Amino acid sequence: MKPMEARIDLEYLETMSGGDADMRQTLLEMLIDELPRERGRLSDAVDRQDIAALFQASHSLKSTLAYTGDAEVIRLNERVEESSRHGRWPEADQVDVQTLLAHLDTLIEALKALVR
Amino acid sequence: MNALPAREQETHILLVEDDPADARLIEIYLEESGFGDWAIDRAQSIQGALEQLTEQEYAIVLLDLTLPDGTGPENIRRIKAEFPDQNVVVLTGFDERVFGLEAVQLGAQDFLVKGDYDENSLAKTLRFSIERQNFIRRLEETQKIARIGSWEFHPDSGRLILSDQVLALTKPDDSEVKDGLPSVELNHLLRRIHKIALSGREVNLDTRMKISGNGDRFFHVQCRLTRTSTNQEIVQGILQDVTDRYQTEEMRKARDLARKSTEIREQFIASISHEMRTPMNAIMGLSNVILTGDGVQGEQKQMVQAIRDASDILLGIVNDILDFSAIQAGKIQFREEPFSLRSVCRNLEQILGTKVREKNLGWKMHIEDQVPDQLIGDKLRMSQILFNLLGNAIKFTEQGQVGLYIELMERNQEKVRLKFRIEDTGIGIPEEAQQSIFEDFNRVKYQNKTFEGTGLGLAITRQLVQLQQGQIWLESQIGVGTTFFVDLGFAVESKLANGHVVSDVIQSSDGAFRGTILVVEDHKMNQLVARKTLERQWPEVNILMAENGQIALEMLERHDVDLVLMDLQMPVMDGYQATLLIRRHHMARIRQVPVLAMTANAYVSQDPQLHEKGFTDFVLKPFEPEQLFARILQYAPLKAISL
Numbered sequence: 112m113k114p115m116e117a118r119i120d121l122e123y124l125e126t127m128s129g130g131d132a133d134m135r136q137t138l139l140e141m142l143i144d145e146l147p148r149e150r151g152r153l154s155d156a157v158d159r160q161d162i163a164a165l166f167q168a169s170h171s172l173k174s175t176l177a178y179t180g181d182a183e184v185i186r187l188n189e190r191v192e193e194s195s196r197h198g199r200w201p202e203a204d205q206v207d208v209q210t211l212l213a214h215l216d217t218l219i220e221a222l223k224a225l226v227r
Numbered sequence: 228m229n230a231l232p233a234r235e236q237e238t239h240i241l242l243v244e245d246d247p248a249d250a251r252l253i254e255i256y257l258e259e260s261g262f263g264d265w266a267i268d269r270a271q272s273i274q275g276a277l278e279q280l281t282e283q284e285y286a287i288v289l290l291d292l293t294l295p296d297g298t299g300p301e302n303i304r305r306i307k308a309e310f311p312d313q314n315v316v317v318l319t320g321f322d323e324r325v326f327g328l329e330a331v332q333l334g335a336q337d338f339l340v341k342g343d344y345d346e347n348s349l350a351k352t353l354r355f356s357i358e359r360q361n362f363i364r365r366l367e368e369t370q371k372i373a374r375i376g377s378w379e380f381h382p383d384s385g386r387l388i389l390s391d392q393v394l395a396l397t398k399p400d401d402s403e404v405k406d407g408l409p410s411v412e413l414n415h416l417l418r419r420i421h422k423i424a425l426s427g428r429e430v431n432l433d434t435r436m437k438i439s440g441n442g443d444r445f446f447h448v449q450c451r452l453t454r455t456s457t458n459q460e461i462v463q464g465i466l467q468d469v470t471d472r473y474q475t476e477e478m479r480k481a482r483d484l485a486r487k488s489t490e491i492r493e494q495f496i497a498s499i500s501h502e503m504r505t506p507m508n509a510i511m512g513l514s515n516v517i518l519t520g521d522g523v524q525g526e527q528k529q530m531v532q533a534i535r536d537a538s539d540i541l542l543g544i545v546n547d548i549l550d551f552s553a554i555q556a557g558k559i560q561f562r563e564e565p566f567s568l569r570s571v572c573r574n575l576e577q578i579l580g581t582k583v584r585e586k587n588l589g590w591k592m593h594i595e596d597q598v599p600d601q602l603i604g605d606k607l608r609m610s611q612i613l614f615n616l617l618g619n620a621i622k623f624t625e626q627g628q629v630g631l632y633i634e635l636m637e638r639n640q641e642k643v644r645l646k647f648r649i650e651d652t653g654i655g656i657p658e659e660a661q662q663s664i665f666e667d668f669n670r671v672k673y674q675n676k677t678f679e680g681t682g683l684g685l686a687i688t689r690q691l692v693q694l695q696q697g698q699i700w701l702e703s704q705i706g707v708g709t710t711f712f713v714d715l716g717f718a719v720e721s722k723l724a725n726g727h728v729v730s731d732v733i734q735s736s737d738g739a740f741r742g743t744i745l746v747v748e749d750h751k752m753n754q755l756v757a758r759k760t761l762e763r764q765w766p767e768v769n770i771l772m773a774e775n776g777q778i779a780l781e782m783l784e785r786h787d788v789d790l791v792l793m794d795l796q797m798p799v800m801d802g803y804q805a806t807l808l809i810r811r812h813h814m815a816r817i818r819q820v821p822v823l824a825m826t827a828n829a830y831v832s833q834d835p836q837l838h839e840k841g842f843t844d845f846v847l848k849p850f851e852p853e854q855l856f857a858r859i860l861q862y863a864p865l866k867a868i869s870l
Contacts, residue, residue, distance in 0.1 A: 127756045127850070129763050134755075141752050170796045173827055174750040174848065183519055190512070204509075205516045 117214075117221035120180025127178075138178060143222050145175050150215045153191075157208050165208075166195035179222065184214045238265040238357070241285040243276040243302075244318065245294055249341065253289065253349070260350035272296045273305050280310055286357055288315045290335075292326050299323070303330045311391075314360035316352060336360060367391060374468040378450075380421055381461050387417070396468045399440040412436050416448070417464075424452050424462045433469070445473040489556065496552045500545045507545070510538045547683040550611075554690045559608075561695055563718065566606035567861065569594060570854050572631065574847075575613055582621050589628030598635045599643060601861065603718040608691050613647065615688045616711045620651035627652025627708070636714065647713040655705040664701070665689040740765040740856075742789035742863055746772050747779040747805065748825065749797045753848070757792065760852050761859075776805025783809065783817050790863040791822040792846070803840045810841035821862035825850075 124142075128135040149172045156164035169192040176185045191211055194201040201208050240257075244250045250269055257265060268285075270276040273296050276288065292302055306315055317330040317338040327338030336356035339349065367390070370376060376393030380386070389409060397413045409417065413436070420430045429451045435443050450464025514535035517523055523531055553559050576592060583590045613631065620629045630650045637644040656664060665685050692699040692713055703709035746757045758770045771786060773779035777800040779791065791809070795802040802824060812818050824837055824845040837845060843862055846855050 126852075127760065129759070131759070131763075134759055137755065138752060141755065145752060167796070167798065171750060174753050177827075177848070178752060186515070187519055190515070205513050207516075210520070 117179075117218045118181050118183060119218070119221055119225065120182070121178075123180055124178045139222070139226055142175065142178050143219070143226065146179075146215065146219050146222065149175055150212065150219065153208070153215075154212055157212075162195050162198055162200065165201075166192060169195060179218060181214075181218055184211070184218055187211045187214060238263065238287070238353075239283065239285045240265055240267045240287045240289060240353075241270060241276060241279055242267055242289045243270045243273070243294065244289070244291045245271040246291070249291070249318070256344075256346040256349045260346035262350045262353065273302055276306065277309055280306075280313065286314060286360075287353055288313055289318055289339075289353075290315050291318045292323055292330070293320065299326050300329045300333055303333045303335050307334045312360075312364070314356050316356050371395075375465055376467075377463070377465045378417075379461055379463055380417070381459065382421075382425060383459060393466055396444070396446075396466065397436065397438060399438055410438075412438075420448060420450055420464070421462050424450050424464070425460075427452060430464070433473075444468055445470045493552050493556045493558075496548060500549045503541075503545050507538050507542050511535055511542070514538065547687060550687050551683045554687065554694075559691070559694060561605040561608060563603055564606070565601055565603050567600050567857060568598065568602050568633070569600050570857065571606050571610055572613075572633070573851070573854065575610060575617065575631075578614070579617055579621065582618075583629060586621065586625070588621065588624055588626070591628060591630035592632075593630070594633040595635055597638075598633055598645060599638075599719055600857075601719065602643070604715075605695070608695070609715070612688050612691050612713060612715075613649070615684045616647075616649040616713070619684065620649055620653065620709070620711075623709070624651040624653035638719075641718060642716055643719050644714065644716045647715065649711040649713070650708065651710075652708040655707055656701070656703040656709055657705060658703075661701060661703060665699070739767070740860060740863070741767040743769040743771060743787060744859065744863075745779060745782060745786070745788045745791045746770060747774075747776060747791060747797070747802065748772070748794045749774050750794070753794070756850070760850060760855065764852070764856055774799075776800030776802060776808070779805050780808055780812075783812075783820065784814070787816070788820055790859055791820055792825050793822050793842070794825050803836055806842055807840045823858055823862065 124138050125135065128138060149168060152168040153165065153172060156162075156168050169188050172188050173185070173192060176188055179185075187206070188211055190204065190206045191201045191208055194204045194206055242250055242253055244253070254267060257267070268279060268283075270279050272294055276290070279285075280288070288306065290302055290306065292299055294302060297305060303315060303317060306313060311334070315330075315335045317327055317335045318341060319327045319330075319338055320341050321343065324338075324340050327335075327340065330338055336359055337352050339352055344352070370390065370392045374392070374396060376396050377390045378393050379388045381388075387409070389407065393413070394407065394409070398410050416434065416436065420432075423430050429449070431449050433445065433447050435445055438444050445468070447467045447469045448464065449466075450462055453461060453463050455461055514531050517531045518528065518535065550559075572592060572594065576590070580590070617629065617631060628651075630648075632648040632650065634646045634648070635643060636646050665688075689699050692715065695715060697713060697715040699711065699713050701709060701711045744761060746754065746761075748754050748757060754772055758772065761768050761770055771782055771788065773782050775797040776793075779793070780800075782788070783791070793802040793806060806822050806824075809817055809820065809822060821843040822841070824842045825848050826845055827848040844858060846858050
């Protein structure tokens, strides 16, 4: 698989910060804090083959990802959420969770680079 | 003073008697009998009697059987031939009493034997004859109304007596009825059923009979063998015209059949459409997977995109067909619910924005200030109407702009009428096609190109408008553009169900808010954003935060909360369960609190659970701050202070 490129778009995060620099910083930090945690929950759910946990994780991830603005990851995660909401493993719907996990890793790295 | 008894109506009697002495005797008896008010005219011959009867109506004809121009039963026959309904009492000499019986058989009501009656029996006979005649008349009237006729058949003599109604029902016109003879068809029928009756069986059947000049009629026929007081066998029967009932029944059967086949067709269409959705989701899903991966590039990517777009269109078609069949089956119901016009339009703007940008078109939306935001009606159907028309506008426009304009036409206490204008600078619709464009399955051809779709979109749109008592029309010029107009009425309410007064000012987000909002949300970033967003807008707002439904319930009991923003998916207790428990809470204050669902699900308005669990409304995530503020002010208006 070719290395992926994160496409961060902070427009939503900026809007929600309302021009408040502190708020913007806090949200970014929370993002960097939350994303790895949620990624971990997602991969745990896959390892444990726990579909309910997979749904919870991807649902929660949806809100977090909204702040990153990465449309591709958002879409991929939504598809994982949709499948698991209906009790199906994403693979059954031709959605690869591993791709999502890889995307998340790239995204996390890109975010860290952004605040550095 | 005692009122005098009402004067009885005078009884007109025609006495047909050539013997003056007999005539005088009748008058004397009548005077002595106390018969009541009567007037008597006299004729001395059959001919004279017929002339008198032509000129005037008589309650009774007293007919002597020995007259200069006729003798015996022949006299009654002649009277009855001209005046079949005339009440006739026959006077006969003692030697001719046998004629009396015969006269009765020929239609006389009764007979009096000269020298054998007195004033009392005269009065009684006359009175009874009138009563009997009236009774027969009423019976005939009843038969006429019920379209029933009766007959008698005397097998010994072969005599057949048909009531007037039998003749009227089985013969095409009155002139033939008078001859008293059955039609050929009736004769056939009677011969057939009399045979059955004479064998001792009862006849009870429905049959069809040809009436010349009047097509086929349907009759219910009953007859049976019975005996007269003189122990003679006769067949008595009735015949009823049941054509109307039969036709109604036939129509009902046809209607039932039509309804049933329509139902089967609807079910078929619905199930086919549902079946089609599943594989289409797979096609769309797989195309998306391919497109999001890095596996395909260039031309291949375009091809996959084309597959996805085509399936998108196909899904639209399936939805059209489902809607169309629902309309055809009369199964469309319109909701009457409060909604915000501006937020519906903003949602539409978001959904259609992608297409507008893809085609590099300009976009304009303007809602007149005086158009109230809070309307009562079916927002989904209104969205669908605007979505169809705007979707068309975008589809048929290659350059220029597409716009949605909303104006206020009329307003009173309860209602508003709005005019929606959907304008494009597209290819335009040729004049000859403008008439038929709203018809089912009509598709516009342009430069020999047919555009995709079922051709149902505008038909559905028009139906949705008309079913809501609205109007839709268009103006168009080839190469310049098209404008669709939709005129729709909505209810407006000055009071919400909870009694809070809502004014238009509060509908906009330009209001201050000084109250307590409970945010139920497990996502840390969303919590922060919700809190900051609200506090920035309303510095005096008091925000409470709960991580799940369980905690929210506990907080509601401890705090006075004006409005709840409720996430749906949460651990421990989700938003659905929490809202259900809020609505069932023992404290009225909690039961009545407005609860807005916060959801990222764009199809939330179709989620039946929102209604069932008792959510007041919803806001979409990610938040559109303006929308969020407007909704809060809308549902917690007492804490709002307009600026």
